Amino acid sequence: QVRLVESGGGLVQPGGSLRLSCASSGMIFSDYQLAWYRRNPGKQPDLVARMSPSGSSFYASAVKGRATISRDNAKSTMYLQINNLIPEDTAVYYCNTLPPVAAYWGQGTQVTVSS
DSSP, X not given: OOEEEEEOOEEEOTTOOEEEEEEEESSOGGGSOXXXXXXXXXXXXXXXXXXXTTSOEEEOTTTTTTEEXXXXXXXXEEEEEEOSOOGGGOEEEEEEESSOOGGGOOOXXXXXXXX
């Protein structure tokens, strides 16, 4: 059974930084293209960034230049560093495969950017 567990969110002032983590189990982590998504209440999840098994990455325009996605296949863990946070980054952040698998959605981690 695949399980993805996000952590690292919190309340941050504008201009601050966060590093989110996604720990996986029950899957051959290195085989999958993985992604970070974020969702606000009542909306569909938006793709934030994704990373292929080979390490190539893509960023949504909303975070490009401020975010860095990385993965540690030995630890079956993916990360998302976001710098210079803005209030519009406020959301629940999730990790999943790309395309996402419904059964893999976890609880997410809340990021709130506010002064």
